Amino acid sequence: MSNPPLPLLALYQQMSLTRALEDAIRDLVRSRQIVGTLHVGRGHEAVTTGTTAALAPGDVVAPGARDLGVLLARGVAPRQILAQWLRRAAGPSGGRTGALHFGDMRDALVIPATATPSLAVAAGTALATKVRGEARVTVAYLEDAATNAGDFHEAMNLAATQDLPLICVVATNTYVGKFASRAYRPKHLADRAAAYGIPGYVVDGGDVLAVREAMERAVTLARAGRGPVLLEAKVFRVAGQTEADSVPRETLDEWRARDPIERFTRHLRTLGALNDTLTYEFAASTLATVQDALTYAQHAPPPDPATLTDHRFAPDDALPMGPPVEAPVGMTAERMLQWR
């Protein structure tokens, strides 16, 4: 399935909104309106925006703690995201979980993060689409150190042996956990692809267009039934693992030069695609969106304690899960199972 590249300005808007919304979350954390930690995604915007720009509507994503941009790209409303962060009743988890630990398997096709390793779950959605003869791909987003987990290894090996349409996007940032030490030997985590006999690519995670191009290549392979792909994006994360950790001044300066949004802005300006007027317009609409979400979420009521024990067990008439089957992406009639 071909998917027309988004116009460049849409990428710019996407990255800007991601940054603005995360800044709003950061402020809520700083002002103690949110208890809990923000795993900072500042600097990851080109990865989340560039990879999702290469996807089709029916593809499945499994974002991690820093992948706010993926949720926005898949159409999850900023209102929902802030209601979730503020743990409101109206949030997707009804206040039962924090941060980005929620998902949507009907429309946005976002696999819920569970705080346990879950690449195997993404392999499962990819396996489901394969056995149903659908052309969907599943994209899982991992932090570099997460590739040290047994879950990564078992899931990638399984996906490779089954030729699953699974793309594993690894954002390698200079930090692991709270401090800048190496939790693995290889220079490039893309080299881990050799262990599974699958292709592994490295891309500059600060260059949104390079990311989109690399992702398009990966998606083409996966959709063609060639099995999983490992795509490593080198990013530079400002701040520590969580918003709480501080970063040395010179690190911050170094980062500014590499800021994916500022890099893309310079590019668009040299192309003449972006000028001050446009910048202000975009900034204004972004601000309005964030403001609307903030107002909505801050005024949304908290969950009712009486509901704490609701939904302990799914009822027998629970809605079937997964995407609506009316028009499964790329479902090829002859291999299609009568599955519902």
Added chain:
Amino acid sequence: MSNPPLPLLALYQQMSLTRALEDAIRDLVRSRQIVGTLHVGRGHEAVTTGTTAALAPGDVVAPGARDLGVLLARGVAPRQILAQWLRRAAGPSGGRTGALHFGDMRDALVIPATATPSLAVAAGTALATKVRGEARVTVAYLEDAATNAGDFHEAMNLAATQDLPLICVVATNTYVGKFASRAYRPKHLADRAAAYGIPGYVVDGGDVLAVREAMERAVTLARAGRGPVLLEAKVFRVAGQTEADSVPRETLDEWRARDPIERFTRHLRTLGALNDTLTYEFAASTLATVQDALTYAQHAPPPDPATLTDHRFAPDDALPMGPPVEAPVGMTAERMLQWR
């Protein structure tokens, strides 16, 4: 630490004894004197004998289900092994576990197999020797499909980042589990070394001298503090995963040509190192050893049911574990900790 290569005939004896003892176990299984399954090690003799020939007395080994030869090479008595298989009170587990699920951390330095993935445990013994400044290496033996487990991945990555003296010997046989299918994509599992930034070698697991030479290279690297090594030995296992599974006739014929013991015998005969007289002598002494072990084990009493709940908790005065410290292998005074 240098270790002089064993004389060739000792290798021959070692391999013959391994084969003879496993045949005795097979007969006990067939005659139902042992309930349970024998994971056949027939065809693995050059791997167990060749690798252990490159080790020093104080090195630690973690054999798997098919590595009877490793136990014999480390000096575990055939009497003990058969008493364990027959689940006698005198066996190392007192009849509490079956098969080769036992170990010895005082003398033979054999990590007990627990039926759970345990490469991480071997990484732990390697870490212990490293922090104590000992020059011991730890050798773990895995079947090919075991490299698909998360335990393998987490332990190898951890060992690599800590430069642990851990050698992982993978015996790749043509079968995985009960049937000849592939549980992984890469042609060579040694390629998985790239994922950890460590050296990976492939060796003909049917050639005991080639195995010993490759192992000596691996041991030298590990002892020098260069971190773990992955050594893949290609072997051809006769019979299915367990003694119970049958194998097609032509497979058996193919195997005979590759039988590591027959290959080494031919080699020794062309060298003139082995002749009929010697062959008969060796066969006789091997037979005597196995016979003695059989008689001992078969007449050994079963465990007393009254002891079932003994040893639920280790007492406060339990013997300290690990090798005797009087003369730790290669302990280098300056890095030695006053650790006991």
Added chain:
Amino acid sequence: MALNEETTYAGAIRRALREELLHDPRVCLLGEEVGFGAGGERPAHGLLGEFGPERIIELPASGGALIGVATGMALMGLRPVVELPYAALTGEGFSQVVAAAQLHWRTAGAMHAPLVIRAPYGTHADPWRAASPEAWFAGVAGLHIVVPSTPYDALGLLKAAIRENNPVLFLEGHYFYRRLREVLTADEVLTVLGQAEIRRDGDDVTVLTWGAVVYPAMEAAEMVAGEGISAEVIDLRTVLPYDAATVAASLARTGRALIVHDTPQTGGLGAELAARIAEAHGATMHAPITRVAAPDVPFPAAPELAASYAPNAARISDALRRLMRT
């Protein structure tokens, strides 16, 4: 399926899988040896040939990944059944089991994980592989644990488990596979989860049990019957959540409870039963609530040790007599 065919326990499981694979195209079977690897007496034998690789999916052995994969398939609208070679492998996928059990609650009802984990336990040579993990999951909310003791229940309960919208841990008695036989009619059997079965009526004392140890419990009940002790034997079948109503009704009559399981006593499923009974009926019981279970050690390999591991009819009948004396 011929009429009134004598079926083994393993055969009943195969029939349940086959009927549900036919009944609902969303059902699929995952495991290490469910296809070519499934030998003649194995429950999955023959299913690959009939339903093909899109439904019967052989995957590399990875206890951890298999359950995560099944969760992903469930998220996409399928109804996977995972077969593990032995039940202790749930320890490798422990987090994934808990995550699946919590999914519905975590998503405030938006999602659920309709998956079944099938695994044999017991009589394995190695203590590890023989272990039943039932106690590990006794505290995991959102999970169902089913332990069928007859071919009929294996058939009816597995079919119901596959139609259940919450994760089910389905523990199969390894020892039963070929040894238990029962004549089953061709009629469809669906045994509702969470309903106990009264195997024997009695008025003096209630025996609460499940799985392989149901048989010595029945034997013991017969032994003491001659001595004028009337024991009611209840096979819980679904041990989490269990059938509190049936238990309550029986205890209201007998006022005496003996809990019997073949797994270690401390922290076992029997503890929760005893606690619930003490809370609800403590004031009206005629005798202390008593447990007869395996000792607090793993399942031993030597037959001489294994023989005195699970409660036998002698131990159970002694306990019944003691209960009646108080």
Added chain:
Amino acid sequence: MALNEETTYAGAIRRALREELLHDPRVCLLGEEVGFGAGGERPAHGLLGEFGPERIIELPASGGALIGVATGMALMGLRPVVELPYAALTGEGFSQVVAAAQLHWRTAGAMHAPLVIRAPYGTHADPWRAASPEAWFAGVAGLHIVVPSTPYDALGLLKAAIRENNPVLFLEGHYFYRRLREVLTADEVLTVLGQAEIRRDGDDVTVLTWGAVVYPAMEAAEMVAGEGISAEVIDLRTVLPYDAATVAASLARTGRALIVHDTPQTGGLGAELAARIAEAHGATMHAPITRVAAPDVPFPAAPELAASYAPNAARISDALRRLMRT
């Protein structure tokens, strides 16, 4: 260590680690962030500088591998302490924990696994990370589970745990780290594992509890004292195996038991307590053995939900009153 210094809960853990690292050169500390990663208020803070990388070993984050690695170090004669970032990670290493707990029995006494798994639980933003895994391991023979509720106990029990020859799961109240302070003398404290502490004497009813919920239990006891109800509050401290003698002595006087824990009720550690009490004292109890615990759901993130999760003084005192009415 200055005399009579006011010490936080985290500080007491640090002191225990430091004293044992000094006392026994076989002791070492493993974890993801025990070295450079250990910030000022963290228990491990500063230990790397004092004891060096051979004793304070920072390893990649792998819940599963860490416990296996510790087992291997123990096999070689060391006494490792593993620090996990949060206790639910024991789910990633579940098999390794069970294997370590079984080692002594499996080897017929030849080997043992002297290792401590230290992990904080509670008050994490995410339901998963907040979970206490105490119930998962309630049925694992060979394991000790310790849940200290004061800095003094954290000090004395951790030191004893490190000297224990069997694996110990040491669960630290995350909420306590900086909030609990206590004046500790410089004298060495070694608190024997398996001994409960009577926090409050009473004659009418025995409250059995541990961990964070000890405080609301004490509060509740004070509340009902005014109403003439004399409640004895026993902090078990070591919950597996627990101090049956102290519990028995108290119940012999009171004849009433209230079990209080801040983890889900079904399949929790309270179930085994209730079952053991019902068996041993059922005949002599004046009131049904009662549990007050968290509901059977994970720990919720929203403060409004979390507030009604763990038992509070109101719920506990109501239960005490109910017990006295029967």
